[in-house]
Amino acid sequence: MRLLEVLRPSSSSSSSSSSSSDMRRKQKRSGKLPLPDRFDMSSFEVSLQQLNDLLTDDSGFYSWPTKHFHEVYPRIYIGNAFVATNVMRLKRLGITHILNAAEGNSYMHVNTNAEFYVGSGITYHGIPANDTDHFDISVYFEEAADFIKKALAYKSGKGKVYVHCREGYSRSPTLVVAYLMLHQKMDVHTALAMVRQKREIGPNDGFLRQLCRLNQRLAAEGKLWNK
Structure with a gap:
């Protein structure tokens, strides 16, 4: 509930x-x-319910992604493991960096690493996040945001980063929203709405709470756009 x-x-x-x-x-x-x-x-105050309202339709239902991946911000792609493990397709998209938000070898993870992309020219970074309400993904916010920032700056701003988890639905969108907050100074409502406009997503409530706390901290530090 x-x-x-x-x-x-x-x-x-x-x-x-x-x-x-x-x-x-x-x-x-x-x-x-x-x-x-x-x-x-x-x-800058925001509620969990307000964020969930952004993610659901008028009937209160969540939508599953209609495509394997979407470009949710210039040169930032969110997608699933199917594309993440297809090196040829990634190269056709011009992807230069991969951020795996579900690194691991269990069913709910994606078992790739830097060696998987050797020879492709793609730079890899993995984060072993679990998609559960109780998992503290916030400890990876800065790490993930910095990797995305460096990826976009690659070759004088020509880099493209593919951020994925298993389905591109909860873990990877959460990290992209954190990037938009930390490096683009968006509040959580604006960042989440922007990503949701481009792709059907559904971060779990635990992740949304952690984004709310990040929003509260950045607002207190004066690091968000003032409305």
């Missing part, structure tokens, strides 16, 4: 909020004014 989960300060913050208000009143009486906030953090 997908439940509404708004990432806002916990109820314990209400007491700190009231104490902050008391402090501001004291500062005004003493003639010392507090520094203004950098921006309104509320403009």
Whole structure:
């Protein structure tokens, strides 16, 4: 079941909020004014339900990808293992880099590595993510985003990166959204909507929560576009 989960300060913050208000009143009486906030953090608040609404149709149903792969952002492709293991097809697409978000040898993973692409001219990077609500994929956000950034910069901005998992539905889209947030300064709502517009995706709720937390952190650090 997908439940509404708004990432806002916990109820314990209400007491700190009231104490902050008391402090501001004291500062005004003493003639010392507090520094203004950098921006309104509320403009970046997002809920799990809001993100799921982006991924479903009007009836609340999720759609399965209609193609093996899609270009979801200039020179960034999200796709499945079928294309990822077809080196000739990758070369015809002009792919220069591969990011495997499901590296491993179990049924739910894709058993490729750098040796698989030897002689193809394709640079490989693997991340052993599991597609479960409890898997902490956020520990790979920076690593994956940096690899995608370097891939796009290849040969003076002519690189193309194919980001995949088994189906190109949950793990790989999550890492691409993290890249858009970390290096293109998009908030999570904008980044997820952009990818969903190009490809049918469905990151699990655990991954969406982790993207929400990334959104909260980047907003607090002033690293997202202010709406």
